[in-house]
Amino acid sequence: MQSKLISGFILFLVAAISGGIIFFINDITAPVIAQNLIDKQVALFSEAIDQELVIDEDFIYTETDINGLTEYVLTTPDGETVIGYVYSQRSSNNYGDVDVMVGIIDGVIQNVVIVGSTNTPTFVKNIEKNYLEPFKTQSTTAVEFDSKTGATYTYTSVSQVVTEAVNYYNETRGDAS
Amino acid sequence: MSWTVFAVAIINAMLINNVILAQFLGICPFLGVSKKSTSSVGMSGAVLFVMVIASMVTYTIYALVLVPYGVEYIRTIVFILVIASLVQFVEMIIKKYSKALYKSLGVYLPLITTNCAILGVAIANISTLYAQDGQAIYTFWQGFGLSTVTAIGTGLGFGLIIFTFSLIRERLDGNNVPDAWKGVPISLVTAGIMALAFIGLGGMLS
Amino acid sequence: MTKMENFTKGFFKENPIFVYLLGMCPALAVTSTFETALGMGLMVIFVLALSNFVISLFRNVIKDEIRTPAYIVIIATLVTIVDMVSAAYVPVLSESLGVFIPLIVVNCLILGRAESFASKNNVVDSIIDGVGMALGFTMALVIIGITREFLATGGIMWGDYLPFFVSEPVNLLTLDWILQPILGSDFTIRDNMFSMFSMPAGAFIGLGFILAVIQSKKVKKEKEAAALMKQKIAEAKAKKAARLKEQAATDALAKKGASA
Numbered sequence: 001m002q003s004k005l006i007s008g009f010i011l012f013l014v015a016a017i018s019g020g021i022i023f024f025i026n027d028i029t030a031p032v033i034a035q036n037l038i039d040k041q042v043a044l045f046s047e048a049i050d051q052e053l054v055i056d057e058d059f060i061y062t063e064t065d066i067n068g069l070t071e072y073v074l075t076t077p078d079g080e081t082v083i084g085y086v087y088s089q090r091s092s093n094n095y096g097d098v099d100v101m102v103g104i105i106d107g108v109i110q111n112v113v114i115v116g117s118t119n120t121p122t123f124v125k126n127i128e129k130n131y132l133e134p135f136k137t138q139s140t141t142a143v144e145f146d147s148k149t150g151a152t153y154t155y156t157s158v159s160q161v162v163t164e165a166v167n168y169y170n171e172t173r174g175d176a177s
Numbered sequence: 178m179s180w181t182v183f184a185v186a187i188i189n190a191m192l193i194n195n196v197i198l199a200q201f202l203g204i205c206p207f208l209g210v211s212k213k214s215t216s217s218v219g220m221s222g223a224v225l226f227v228m229v230i231a232s233m234v235t236y237t238i239y240a241l242v243l244v245p246y247g248v249e250y251i252r253t254i255v256f257i258l259v260i261a262s263l264v265q266f267v268e269m270i271i272k273k274y275s276k277a278l279y280k281s282l283g284v285y286l287p288l289i290t291t292n293c294a295i296l297g298v299a300i301a302n303i304s305t306l307y308a309q310d311g312q313a314i315y316t317f318w319q320g321f322g323l324s325t326v327t328a329i330g331t332g333l334g335f336g337l338i339i340f341t342f343s344l345i346r347e348r349l350d351g352n353n354v355p356d357a358w359k360g361v362p363i364s365l366v367t368a369g370i371m372a373l374a375f376i377g378l379g380g381m382l383s
Numbered sequence: 384m385t386k387m388e389n390f391t392k393g394f395f396k397e398n399p400i401f402v403y404l405l406g407m408c409p410a411l412a413v414t415s416t417f418e419t420a421l422g423m424g425l426m427v428i429f430v431l432a433l434s435n436f437v438i439s440l441f442r443n444v445i446k447d448e449i450r451t452p453a454y455i456v457i458i459a460t461l462v463t464i465v466d467m468v469s470a471a472y473v474p475v476l477s478e479s480l481g482v483f484i485p486l487i488v489v490n491c492l493i494l495g496r497a498e499s500f501a502s503k504n505n506v507v508d509s510i511i512d513g514v515g516m517a518l519g520f521t522m523a524l525v526i527i528g529i530t531r532e533f534l535a536t537g538g539i540m541w542g543d544y545l546p547f548f549v550s551e552p553v554n555l556l557t558l559d560w561i562l563q564p565i566l567g568s569d570f571t572i573r574d575n576m577f578s579m580f581s582m583p584a585g586a587f588i589g590l591g592f593i594l595a596v597i598q599s600k601k602v603k604k605e606k607e608a609a610a611l612m613k614q615k616i617a618e619a620k621a622k623k624a625a626r627l628k629e630q631a632a633t634d635a636l637a638k639k640g641a642s643a
Contacts, residue, residue, distance in 0.1 A: 003446070007446045010445060011453055011456075014456055018459075022254075026250050026467060032472065036474045198584075201583065205407050258459075261455060291494065301482055365588070366588050366591040372582075
């Protein structure tokens, strides 16, 4: 009986020390992890509107979800002037999901970025290298899509997100820009 | 939440995102246990049972205990202890109620603890049901249903692949395989061809 | 065994992946690139060395009945530490390895070394064993990773996941500079390699090939040993036959001498 108590106590001690160590490490790393998330988001925004931005200095943003399409409104830190809009959505195709971000300023598409995807990496790289450039500087009222590409599934997903983003922008923000 | 979401989750977990061929979880039993079809059926039954109950228990603990107290970071320890105790518990029950089953499963039962698939499913459920910054995407009962259904699908997928593979392997052992390829290497190449075949199922849900 | 033998046994003779076939799940999942394989290997070195150290330090205090849960808690703590630190300081690697970082807990290698070695040997030997086996594990992962990445893309990238020593991702080995002058500057080697190897199917087939190569060497060794054994037995038989003949001849001579 006594040996069982001692064993139980030792187990408790091991668990307590482990818990303490983890708690301590968490104190150190949790802020860094949170900061990493913010940095990643800001980097994506910068890429989407093709400008270098520093959060809280150049801009702040608000996020709204419209039925799967997420709209980020980027404004100057005082909230007065709108810098631009970024739309993000996940589109599914037969190979998996593609997360796309579209940046629009004043009715002109700035950039289309593939944030992440579970499609075959070579196809995604192909689209990123060759077929995203034409989107830049296109007006939102008349977007041209490439008619034949080497990896149709991924490109179709990208075009789908661009179309939805552009349609939403034209309906709700187009005249207010 | 319509029932189609659950149906899609099962098919996704079982065939499209198959636990062995696409997610690489549970390879050790896949290569080690699948030599005879009878033992593989028993093993996958036990794994399915433990997986479903483990998913239910770990999700409940995570949603109702870890998140409200802000200690999500001890989830690895908590999950693996839950799984280990569950396996002990299952072993005790099987020993008591069915000596024959216990004898046939024998040494495989304790090995279920170190089966990557069970811990993998538990953690994957958490990542799909909670966003990056820790916010819950679904309500508790929706999440509970989704995680249970995913676990069922994963367990069925695991059993399907192991059983099919054991049938193939029984044939392989009888054939003329070059010495350098005997055993594990030829099984791996076969598994690769199976994985290629399963990519074709990706178009099922669109 | 000596300290040196203890350290090097993990590389070839008792390699966890190639000989014992432990830790197959990471071997297939994280080896799509050289960097992810190396990253996972470094994490396993950390966890295995420290877990062996702690478990061997307290091997007399932790009694048999609480052995398993205590080991699990210790290993899981170390894995949680690795998980948090990597999410904070190498987030790209942590995201790419995904669920396989917490799955280091159920890597049979770590629990296996704890039960079979660390619980029975002193601290220094246990640390050496842990580092040696983990280095062997890392070496195996890196071999698979380099093979798969080279076959899939024709080059080895550095800096994508482990942003150390370089500021921009750099391609360590690219054959473009040899092949482009010959085949025209439109040619990139990446477009002409087998991208299947970066996918799950390629992982299985690639690992199968590597294991077959290793097994062929083992089979050859066994065949040579069997042939050598056969030869030795034949020689021994011949010697015995010769000796018996001699014996019979001397016996006959002695008989003749006695009767004469």
